[in-house]
Amino acid sequence: ATLDLPDDVMTRINDCFNLLDFEKAARERLPSPLFHYISGGADDETTKSANTSSFDRYHLTPAFLRDIRKVDMRRTVFGVDLAWPVMLSPTGLTGVFHPDGERAVAQAAASSGVAYSLSTMATTSIEDVAAAARGPKIYQLYLLKDDAANIEMIDRCKAANFDVLCLTVDTVVAGNRERDHRTGLTVPPRLNRRNIVGFARRPAWCLRYLAGGGVSLPNIPAGDGNQNLGTLAAYFAANMEQNITWSRVERLMRHWGKPFIVKGLQSVADARNAAASGVTGIVVSNHGGRQLDGGAATVDLVANMVDAVGDRLEVVLDSGVRRGSHVVKALAMGARACMIGRPYLYGLSAFGKPGVERVLGLLRQETERTLGLIGCASVDEVSRRHITPADRLP
Ligand code: FNR
Secondary structure (H helix, E strand, O other): OOOOOOOOOOOOHHHOOOHHHHHHHHHHHOOHHHHHHHHOOOOOOHHHHHHHHHHHHEEEOOOOOOOOOOOEOOEEEOOEEEOOOEEEOOOOOHHHHOOOHHHHHHHHHHHHOOEEEEEOOOOOOHHHHHHHOOOOEEEEEOOEOOHHHHHHHHHHHHHOOOOEEEEEOOOOOOOOOHHHHHHOOOEOOOOOOOOHHHHHOOHHHHHHHHHOOOOOOOOOOOOOOOOOOEOHHHHHHHHEOOOOOHHHHHHHHHHHOOOEEEEEEOOHHHHHHHHHHOOOEEEEOOHHHOOOOOOOOHHHHHHHHHHHHOOOOEEEEEOOOOOHHHHHHHHHOOOOEEEEOHHHHHHHHHHOHHHHHHHHHHHHHHHHHHHHHOOOOEHHHOOHHHEEEOOOOO
16 A cells, blocks of 8 residues: 655655755745755756765665664864764855744754854854854855955954854855756846746745845955845856965964864865865865866765875865765764755755754754664764775675
8 A cells, every 4th residue: 555645745844754855845935046046056966966876885884782772973073062973064145045044043053962154155144143043153264355354254253252264165166057047046036037937936935035124145244245246156256266375274274263174175185285284174075066066976085085184184074965874974984074055954945943953853863873773882983894885795
């Protein structure tokens, strides 16, 4: 007998049993240009797809007959205490998807015991996020051409007691996200010939968005054209620093004076340069496949990067993580933690803060269950012995 469950339409939060379900739920709620802005990747989206599917290239190998009555998932990463080894990646424009925006996400992260990352392109200010959520906070810096503006952002983060500064380096030019061209996405959202049908089909979002008063980008210091970005590509070309050097990184790091990480590295050579510059950590990331298409899945890169620099800095894996088993595979390769981006945005878009909480609750349960299933009583017990390339037998 079939269960006869609706598996394509996720209208209620309790119909979502894993992170992929939230993508379907968000698709139901968001105007299509916004859904595709979150979901899309660059060019042919090969790297985006590979990020998740490449986790299947590795098998978990259990080690049984061990005491797993209590599974300890706590870990300190970049000097920050996590209840379990996940952090939320920075995402711009979060307030466009739901009026509770970054505050709701930061609060959900704090109650789940994970770190929240606030983007330079966020719709809520550094100060308002600090006031809204007590948990560990990372500020993600996009280096702007205007260095006074960069220093101003860093000083605001110091004053607001952020824990970690994260410099994203894979966005010196904007990736080619063709879904956005097709759907007529603009920032902030404005009606045009291409997107009018997509918005008209989601009146609930339109009313909520208008009631929320639209968006601004309060972390970018004045003078950087933070209203009416038009297309993201044009904004990036005009404002992003396209000459980030390691000596510039070292100067920023000294000015910050607390844990400092670089996000977006994809090679052993760059990992070695990062270690030489003395950063606290790196995030192996391809921006969820939204920037360079044709690069490797991060799960295929992380083990070699850990082997090269893992004794000198902490390595975190980002991009494509959708299951607790993915988190555990990354840990087995030596990553200290994982970051997730799209899944929490889907939870927020569909259901607000409770959606983000459920996304995190499900991923946490999956991670804990997977640890138990491979016979590990703590995250520190997970090692290379627990992972095998899929074309070899354990
Ligand atoms: C992002 N990402 C991102 N990264 C960053 O450093 N600064 C930013 O402002 C943004 N903005 C942003 C917006 C949206 C809508 C998405 C989906 C992503 C990338 C993000 O931090 C992270 O690297 C990816 O989302 C990770 O991949 P998954 O988990 O989405 O597959």
